[in-house]
């Protein structure tokens with residue numbers, strides 16, 4: 318029998334490793350969970366354009382989707398809302414079919430819209446990536462394939478080890494558990510909530526981090542203003558993530 322099959326064996330090993338780290342004063346690894354849109358990149362609305370094109374193709378409707386809340390929501394939840402609006406039953410099959418068409422249209426939209434990597438992000442990721450105590454990962458409402466397409470387009474995909482995506486759950490507040498599970502599988506120990514940062518540009522990112530006790534870091538580079546984000550009481554609030562030394566020092570990264 319494989320040892321990992323014995324009940325409690327993995328928990329025992331994790332606890333043992335945690336104690337060893339304390340005894341030898343090895344600093345705990347810090348798990349950084351980044352949102353994508355409005356936090357790492359501004360795609361110039363490529364995602365919304367692809368959603369609109371999919372609606373146009375499926376429902377013969379020129380819809381600006383302004384009545385659908387998009388920023389900070391998971392793609393799964395957004396598609397459910399769109400299907401509901403067009404009185405289509407949001408079955409798994411219908412959601413998946415819509416999502417496939419949306420993702421297929423994304424590369425063309427990314428090439429047409431004028432997007433950019435947000436201030437300081439490239440420099441920050443380059444500084445953090447080689448740090449042995451830092452784990453870079455994603456916590457995003459994008460489908461995994463959509464996240465990959467967006468971040469590959471801007472040359473950022475390879476900075477991240479893994480992520481939690483809309484594929485995992487439609488409720489963003491549930492995604493923290495998926496990210497932690499993947500971190501544990503990859504790094505061999507359970508990350509305490511106190512050792513996790515959630516970085517994002519909307520109220521949904523802050524709520525999602527608070528939902529599992531992580532530190533929340535808001536950045537006003539997306540659709541939410543500094544004042545709006547302040548009202549959500551994040552642990553830290555930045556205008557943007559430029560000034561790499563200052564960001565790293567303030568956050569203890």
Ligand SMILES: [Mg+2]
Pocket residue numbers: 352353354355356388389517518519539
């Ligand atoms: Mg965002």
